[in-house]
């Protein structure tokens with residue numbers, strides 16, 4: 461089989477019948493001269509001069525969370541800490557024909573890929589042009605004749621009054637965005653120089669947006685929705701990403717791999733999809749040799765692997781025990797600091813690198829023996845040169861989240877055919893071939 465083509469799996473007969481009036485699509489992804497679809501992930505801070513608010517994280521939509529009251533906006537911000545760094549990772553892809561480059565935030569917590577409306581000039585980084593469906597020859601609008609058909613593309617799509625397939629997303633921090641869902645061609649420039657084209661991906665072009673979400677130029681959604689037009693379905697239901705030192709905006713080797721080239725190595729654990737989220741189980745948590753007393757029921761396929769969340773969120777009883785252990789270890793050594801918006805997290809005066817030498821490793825014991833190790837950089841987050849806080853907080857809902865800090869120095873591989881996610885502890889530069 462030539463490696464320049466990915467032959468998509470044959471769709472089941474039932475599926476074809478159910479979706480009989482979907483537009484017909486080309487079923488192959490074409491790659492000119494590329495071998496693997498490896499994309500560089502850019503750190504927002506490295507190109508922050510292109511944006512208005514460099515420290516934005518992806519807010520959690522209200523209408524999509526497992527528990528809609530999920531409190532997710534927990535980034536430390538405030539007048540005390542002007543130089544808080546963001547941890548959003550961006551992918552440079554082009555949309556439509558002629559292809560319009562866009563910098564989209566990679567998010568395993570979103571199912572729709574969307575871009576901001578043209579009216580939002582503040583959202584659009586300086587180098588991009590504005591995507592205009594009218595001038596793109598590869599944009600296919602979706603019929604609204606059957607309501608069923610439109611609602612099948614995305615979990616919150618519906619037919620607007622003007623008979624267009626619409627989406628609208630409200631975020632917990634009260635920002636929102638909305639627009640029209642179409643099928644479009646995406647062009648990916650791989651790190652090996654190859655150009656990959658994927659036609660007919662579900663895509664939302666914005667018509668309106670408000671609030672902090674306007675500081676992002678768009679989102680690359682890595683959830684797999686129940687249709688065959690989502691990105692992850694189209695690339696063979698496999699992807700992986702590697703995150704290095706998130707505190708270093710100039711770290712060059714963060715990368716996203718889509719499709720067959722995905723790195724699915726290391727400890728693997730069973731995964732399920734719950735309300736669109738990729739969830740795994742935590743069976744135990746230890747700090748050094750000490751096991752915390754974890755209520756298994758609270759973590760049973762209830763831990764979201766999230767690339768759009770900075771910190772990790774745990775149920776109260778596990779969080780309190782972890783916090784107590786940290787207090788026992790640090791209270792005698794360092795002075796507590798008060799940080800605005802740190803919530804229940806402990807903060808200390810001190811420097812992560814200098815003052816936490818020898819701090820025990822915190823281990824999340826995942827299902828079937830996979831361990832995720834959190835060293836000081838996974839457990840704590842630098843706030844300034846001499847203040848740091850925990851990078852783990854109490855969950856505001858009944859779910860748990862493994863955030864980006866905890867995933868540093870790991871390659872995380874998602875295999876949606878085997879329904880497993882794997883964690884390989886590695887320096888991302890070693891993945892370059």
Ligand SMILES: *[C@@H]1O[C@H](CO)[C@@H](O)[C@H](O)[C@H]1NC(C)=O
Nearest residue numbers: 507552553554561563587649
């Ligand atoms: C994104 O890719 C386009 C070409 O497709 C390029 O012109 C642009 O400079 C890239 N942007 C960044 C920030 O690397």
Ligand SMILES: *[C@@H]1O[C@H](CO)[C@@H](O)[C@H](O)[C@H]1NC(C)=O
Nearest residue numbers: 492493494495652653654655
């Ligand atoms: C693929 O083609 C592009 C331009 O067409 C070129 O810049 C690049 O070096 C080629 N890559 C490989 C791996 O041959």
Ligand SMILES: *[C@@H]1O[C@H](CO)[C@@H](O)[C@H](O)[C@H]1NC(C)=O
Nearest residue numbers: 705706707708709710813837
């Ligand atoms: C990560 O990057 C920060 C900022 O550049 C640096 O202070 C820290 O030492 C780095 N950590 C490691 C383990 O290299």
Ligand SMILES: *[C@@H]1O[C@H](CO)[C@@H](O)[C@H](O)[C@H]1NC(C)=O
Nearest residue numbers: 526527528529530856857858
């Ligand atoms: C969602 O969270 C709220 C408040 O934290 C709680 O009262 C409610 O029971 C939760 N809902 C579910 C379905 O767990």
